[in-house]
Amino acid sequence: MDSQAISLVRSSFKAIAAVPDGPQTLSGSFYALLFARYPETRDFFPAAMDVQRDRLISAVQYVIDRLEQSGQILTYLAQLGRDHRKYGVQDAHYVAVGNSLIAAVEQFPSTEPWTDELEQAWRDVLSVIAATMMDAANAESGPPAWGATVIEHLPVRKDISVVRLRLDEPMSYNPGQYVSVQVPSRPRMWRYLSPANPPNDEGIIEFHIRRVSGGWVSPAIVTQTQVGERWVVGSPLGDLGVRFENGRDALMIGSGTGIAPLRAQILDMARRPQNLRVHLFFAGRYPCDLYDLGTLWALAEQNPWLTVVPVTEEDEDPWWYTGPSSAALPGMHRRLTGKVGQVVADFGTWSERDIQLVGSEAMINTTKFRLQAAGTPPENIRHDPSY
Ligand SMILES: Cc1cc2nc3c(=O)[nH]c(=O)nc-3n(C[C@H](O)[C@H](O)[C@H](O)COP(=O)(O)OP(=O)(O)OC[C@H]3O[C@@H](n4cnc5c(N)ncnc54)[C@H](O)[C@@H]3O)c2cc1C
Structure with missing residues (x-):
């Protein structure tokens, strides 16, 4: 990625982060613009958008912080692209997201003037991100997500559960990676969980979940998970692992x-x-x-x-x-x-x-x-x- 574009985008995002509640305001107007201009994208998201708004900002921040580390960030974006197939995302949706994010940054009452150069920098960075995610998604031939059946739920403490599932087909992941998970009582509220066991031919996957007070999903998992219920598990992400x-x-x-x-x-x-x-x-x-x-x-x-x-x-x-x-x-x-x-x-x-x-x-x-x-x-x- 062009270093001039990286530095312009980074300082533009930094100026937004410096405003009290700036990232939340940006995220709110991004989703408002996205849903108004591309109403079909609303179906990808849960009814309650509070956590989703924070996640967008964390993801943008995570990527912007690492733009120079091209190898690491391209690998991460490719994984994210493969994972996004679980939503049924098409190439046109990446364009919708990029346009809405640029419009939200442009409308943000920032101290940084919005110039043609800054707009081009955002477009350049977002197009590399979108192209990396789309290419990886389009090149992947495995399933967009795995159905899985709960075979065991062990409450190891009042607020911690071990849940074992059998995937409909085995998943290949590196021990140390994490996956996104959707449980039946919380549709479209995907949360990341880390398999606590290595991949295996039986497709058994084990998660350890701690209940977060006030959380949407983890209390539901810890208190309501039943043997036999069906979860959905997304593609593996992350690059932890023994080298x-x-x-x-x-x-x-x-x-x-x-x-x-x-x-x-x-x-x-x-x-x-x-x-x-x-x-x-x-x-x-x-x-x-x-x-x-x-x-x-x-x-x-x-x-x-x-x-x-x-x-x-x-x-x-x-x-x-x-x-x-x-x-x-x-x-x-x-x-x-x-x-x-x-x-x-x-x-x-x-x-x-x-x-x-x-x-x-x-x-x-x-x-x-x-x-x-x-x-x-x-x-x-x-x-x-x-x-
Ligand atoms: C890479 C990765 C791997 C993960 N692996 C696991 C795992 O293996 N096991 C596991 O139990 N969790 C794991 N998590 C955390 C998990 O994805 C959820 O964030 C967590 O279960 C809370 O979800 P929730 O829906 O209950 O809370 P949310 O509805 O998402 O959040 C509700 C409120 O609680 C706050 N909150 C969220 N998480 C925490 C926290 N941990 N401590 C304190 N406050 C919090 C939020 O900021 C928000 O204000 C992982 C997260 C990441 C990023």
Whole structure:
């Protein structure tokens, strides 16, 4: 992409972000324009648009931040294009979205004057984005989405469920990738979930879901999922995964259900005869947040290349937790106390390791900050969009 166009688009978006509620205003007028000019696109979206508006801004921000990293961003856009086939999106819809976004930016009461040059820059950047997504979508011959039947629902805590499904046909994904999921009680409200197991010929896929208070979808999954119900699962996204090709050992840091994509990688590695070393920090606020520690510890006992270290911010479970005590398992590494970023950085720079972070935005940002402050090269650290 042209660097002049990138810098114009970036400063235009930065000016919008600097206005209080600017991104939300932009997103609101984008959808208003899109639905007014291209009413057929309304059917792609849920009735309640609040979360959708935030998602648009996060996606635009994510892409704009990475425009120079052409390899990484083109891969991401191609994955997004393949995933968008689940909506039945056609090439004309990309044009509709591009035109509406440009019109929304033009109408935005920004300090940046709207010039022909700025309009052309937005058009150039958006046309590369749309072309990459369309080309990938049109080149894909696999299904646009997978139907799946719930075969097991295990409530592991009041607010965390493990749901296992059988896909109608097996999906090929890299352990560490994530997928979008639609459940029957929340039509068109797609949410990202990370498979906690590697792909397999039986098409069994396992998700770990934490209920977010006030959320639309996660409370419905945790409280209402029934064996036999039908979900829809989109194409795989993301580029987490162990990089066997560079031969560097791995450092994995996951908090809460962020352990899922790391667990999928570890289970996959356990099938290999030889492995790189993996140091996994499993973090939570309370000891009871480490809901999957038993499985991880069993894997560490059988696989000498794996070290599992539990980390929690508090030493005791909260008063409202009434489940089994989360005492240390025999032989396991002792649980460390503190914010995971600080705990990991206290060990050193980990500069010889490939690092993957999975968890909330706050966890990812503070952990990156702590590691970099300790001297870890930023290019060693990878993460997907945060939870
Ligand atoms: C790449 C990726 C992979 C993911 N994988 C998993 C997974 O394996 N398991 C899993 O449980 N979740 C996962 N998530 C999060 C999941 O996609 C949903 O965002 C989450 O379940 C909330 O959805 P909801 O519909 O209940 O809440 P929404 O209706 O989307 O949100 C309601 C409100 O809650 C806030 N909110 C949303 N998420 C959180 C949060 N995590 N903590 C606090 N407040 C929040 C929103 O800002 C909003 O104000 C993943 C997210 C991403 C980006």
